[in-house]
Amino acid sequence: MSKIGLWVITFVLLATTIAGCWSVHELDTLAIIMGTGLDKAEDPDKIRLVAQVAVPAELGGVPGEGGGGGAKATTLAITTGYTVRDAAQNLSRYFSRIAYWPDMQILVIGEEAAREGISPLLDFWNRQEQPFRSLWVMVAKGEAKDIFAAEDYLEKISAVGIAKLINESGQASLTRKSRLLDVTRDLASPGVSPVLTRIEAVDQAEGKKRIRVAGSAVFRGDRLTGWLDESATRGLLWITGEVQSGAIVVQCPDGEKRDVSLKIRRAKSQIIPEEKDGRIAIRVEIDVEGDLGDQTCPINLTTPEHWRSLERRQAAIIENESAAALRLAQEEFQTDIFGFGATIRRKFPREWEEMEQSWDEEGFPRLEVTINVTSKLRRPGLILQPNRSR
Amino acid sequence: MKFWKRIWRSAARKTKNDPAGGSQPLSKSLAVNLARVRTILGENSDIDIREFSIGKRQQVAGFLVLVDGLVDKSIVNDNILQPLLTSARLVEPDGFPPGKRVFQQVKESILAVGHLEEVYTMDEVLDGILSGDTAIFLDGNEAAFIAGTRGWESRGVQESVVEMAVRGPREGFTETLRTNTSLLRRKIKNVNLRVENMLVGKQTRTTVCLLYIKGIAGNKVVEEVRRRLEHIETDAVLDSGVLVEFIEDAPFSPLPTVYLSERPDTVASKLLEGRVALLIEGSPTAMTVPTVFMEFMISSEDYYSRPIYATITRWLRAISLLATLFAPALYVAAVTFHQEMIPVELLLRMAGAREGVPFPAVLEVLIMGIIFEILREAGIRMPRPIGQAVSIVGALILGEAASRAGMVSNPVIIVAAFTGITLFAISSPELSFSLVAFRVFFVFLAATFGLFGIVTGALFTLVYMVSLRSFGVPYLSPLAPIILSDLKDTLIRAPWWAMLLRPHFTGGQNPARQRFLLRPRPPAKK
Known part of the structure; x- marks a missing residue:
């Protein structure tokens, strides 16, 4: 056995016996x-x-x-x-x-x-x-x-x-x-x-x-x-694009007080800062896709006009929820929970330097925000019509 | 060192012995030869000396010597004795004049055996009869015949118990050297398959057969094997395991550097790769060199089953290799140093299992490891009916009771059992037993330095393996140094028609194995 081999063995024996088990x-x-x-x-x-x-x-x-x-x-x-x-x-x-x-x-x-x-x-x-x-x-x-x-x-x-x-x-x-x-x-x-x-x-x-x-x-x-609260939270999540899944309940297009629930499949959003009349404003593009979850009204919803009406109703609910969250943040809490400031900072760094000092107090509450919702419905599920349709 | 050499020399001087003046040439006189044979072979009860005389007037005396039990008696009686006693008269009714001519006559027209040689010294006579041949002495000649009459009780050709396979030939080597070489000859019907004999062992005079295919095997390797065999000067070589220790490159290494096999098909494939095989009288295990690490991860069946399945099996073996090496060490490291690495729910379970266990995790793992190895050893040595009882008592009762009593935690039992099973999944027993040493080494490192220790230890092991050579071939080839074409037969097993070249290091001087484009295809359209 070579000298090096002896050294290695000695080292291992010493290390394992004397060193103790530190941080064990x-x-x-x-x-x-x-x-x-x-x-x-x-x-x-x-x-x-x-x-x-x-x-x-x-x-x-x-x-x-x-x-x-x-x-x-x-x-x-x-x-x-x-x-x-x-x-x-x-x-x-x-x-x-x-x-x-x-x-x-x-x-x-x-x-x-x-x-x-x-x-x-x-x-x-x-x-x-x-x-x-x-x-x-x-x-x-x-x-x-x-x-x-x-x-x-x-x-x-x-x-x-x-x-x-x-x-x-x-x-x-x-x-x-x-x-x-x-x-x-x-x-x-x-x-x-x-x-x-x-x-x-x-x-x-x-x-x-x-x-x-x-x-x-x-x-x-x-x-x-x-x-x-829960609906304002979802408003926040619509704008920041964090909605993963869930249900939106809308009124049935037949006008009676019956409900249809829509299942959210996919939701994304884009926060776009832009210059408008010399001032910086924010445009939010929300893009949502959903499926028909279930319905309580007895009509066929898969006709083109009903389907489009459901898409409009879905968009309206999303818009309302987002707007409610935005109002709460701008008027009541006066704090930028959506991260609008951060997107402005990225796109208009020079202007942001002026706004940064008083962003939460003045800039954000007075910010003009437009919300555009694109709403799509995709699949009606395995049954097209309710069991007893007219 | 000097001290030991001196002691050995003085001891060797005392024990030097020459087998009773056997190196002298034979005498012309029959009586002298007979007397010498009698003194040398002494009072051995298994030696038969049969005196006879031939010729019409029985003017030529002679005798034959054989070892009872080693010869095929029917050959001796029908093909040697009978012609000598009867047909000799018919050939030349007037009788033989004494001397050289008789000798020639007997050789040319009387002895009806295939293998017949003339020898001139007593040593050669003794080698012959002790190997089962018959020696024939005739008066007036300083030569004797050695007639091939070997034939003794031996085990038939059976399936190897060590190397099992689902598909592939069922025959395995036996203890008879000739049978073994014939098994190989039957597979490789080629004059270039060379079978050289050498005698090893001063007392046992064991025949060692050196086989290689001329033109594929490298001359240098053959020469080196021959040199190492000639170098051996010891009393006895009873099994190939003994011979391995005399010729291997790294005698202290825990890793095997000589490949052992009991399957003729495996050995034949090694020969075709340009390796040299050694068969030894009395052992059913053949050796092949040069040896690389990957050979131990491969079973002969890989070559007979479909390539994809064989590839998957090889990966399983590789995983088993890593698991059996590192599983206990990783467990110790994770439980004593790196609890963060364990998923929470598993951690809580393991913590629950360790609650109240009196020993630290290292000791637990070592104890279970030792118990497992003892069980394995006991299971091998015990007669088969008792062996099962060992496994039941050991595995079921001991394990269950130990965990119930809270002396060993359940995860450790799982780790020990898993390690044991993965050990058996590696096809070569030589390799898998040598891994036990490494495993203990890693457990110690894990217990002192955690993962850091394991990684360092693994690195050292790797460096060590890279430094090993077997008859000049790097041990880790074709992985290190990397030989691209040889990678087709490592962790993947390419289809046969795609393995165009023989292994670089052993068959490199004659690389082409087959024609290009042998892949089966549908017939071309007209």
Whole structure:
């Protein structure tokens, strides 16, 4: 055996025996945190942190025991601190294990804390070397602590349930999906205000608290200023082109009070800044395709005139919802949740420099916005006419 | 080193022995020869010495020597003894004058055996009779006949148990050298298939057959194999495994650098690729050199099944290779260093399974690995009916009870079992057993440095493999150095009509295997 071979063996033996196992964490020394809530503490300088920690022994994996059972799969730990990091560090007073953050699913910010600004609350997560960028960030109606008290219908760990709920919310497009990356980017870019998912705990059957994800939280700078309800949220999503799927209910063209629902197939939008009479204005082109979802009126809707009338009605609803969201943002909240400023900055950088200072106060509320909707209906589905048509 | 050399020299001096003056030439006198044969062969009960005399007046005396059990008795009786005793009279009623002429007469018109040679030393006589031939001495000659009468009880040609295949020839090598060379001859009916004999082993005098196809195999490789065989000076070479250790390039390497096979079709295909095969008396395993790593990933069946299926199978084997090497190490690294890499729900499950397990993950993996290897070994050594009991007790009861008792977590059992199964999916036992060493090495690295350790270890292993040579051929070829045309027979198996060239390093001096454009096509329209 050559000398080099001996050296390699010596090195490997030394390395494996003396070096110890630096940065080793065995799985059973970790407290896996699934979700975190941030609220204002009673002491006004402090933050209250609620951590939902998984109890692995209750999650199965050991044959014969665990899996099912009555015991809860999670437990809550509540600490306070001057900063998020301080509060997080304080967890070690309660837990015999090392707090393990990277698998955290959701970050819930309490309403009151959000009104005082979310930038200080997000700093910690962005600074960590572990990847948190895809974390769902949301604002709770009320206190974040109450969110974790509610149970999920199916998931043993409610944080996982909420994360899946938000992930699937594109089916109805009634809330804004906000990941940490999106929120951080919106906070950092001029001409956009962040909009976050809104979440609340509501009473449901059997006297249990359940989670509901609906509407959005509107920010001005990094402070919460108000809520968008579900239809205004969809108005926002029409303009920003984030609608994935969902249903639009319109009146039946036969004039009676019967409804037809249209299934959204595809929606995209284009925000075009342009000069109009010496001033900068915004034109929004929304392009929507839908299918016939179902109908309650007994007429044949697949005739060309009915079909076109349905397309017009679809366009009208989209226009109304967008206009309502726009009005709320311009008049009530005075904050550019659509990112119009950012598009202007890209197209008219010189003009933007003048407008930037007073964008939220003057520029945006007085901005002239035209919304054009192109609406198409594609497929009637497997049956052409209702079962008993005239 | 010097110290050991000195010790070896003094020991060698003491044990030097010459087999009882056998190198002397034979005597003219029959009595002297008989006496010498008697003293050399001594009191061996399996030696038969039959004296006789021929000629009308029985004026020429002679005797024949053979080893009972090694000869085919019917040949000796019907083709040697009978003609000598009876037809000799008919040929020349007046009888033989003694001396050289008798000898010539007997050789030319009396002995009815195919293989007959004259020898002049006692050594050659002994080699002959100990190999199953019959020695015939006649009075007044300083030469003896060696008549080919080999024929002993042996196992028939059966299917190899080690290398199974669904399609392809069912025959496997046996312990009889002649049968084995005949199996190859039957496949390659070509005068250029050269079969050279060499004797290896001072005590055992084992015949080693060196086979190659002249014109395809490189002269240098043949020369080198011959040189390495001549170099061997040891007591016994009982199996090809022993011979491998004397001729391989990297004797300390965990990786095999000589290919072993029990299938004549495999060996024939290696010969046709320009490799050299070694067959050894008494062993059903043939060796072929030069050897590259990819050969161990290939089974002979790949060449008999459809190319696409063969390609998929090869990929499965490659995946198995990686899995069996890295699965335990990756598990240890992921569980102790990189929990972020595990999907959340799996992580929670695994955390649940590890709850209350008293050992760190490394130790768990090592313990399970050792238990698995013990089970495997016990299963091989046990008589077959008991072997099944071993697997039931080991696999079912031990595994189930250990996890139920919370001593080992379930994921580790899964990892150990998966590693074991993937090990068996690699077709060559030589390679798969050598991987166990690497696997343990990677587990240690994973436990100390995590993924970083595994990657570093894998790099070192790769560098090591690239540095290996087998009879001058780079071990990782055709992957490194890359030989484009040879890649058709690595992780993909191209159709036969597309493999135009023989492997570059072994058949490079005579590369064309077949005509271009042999692809089957519909007949051309008129």
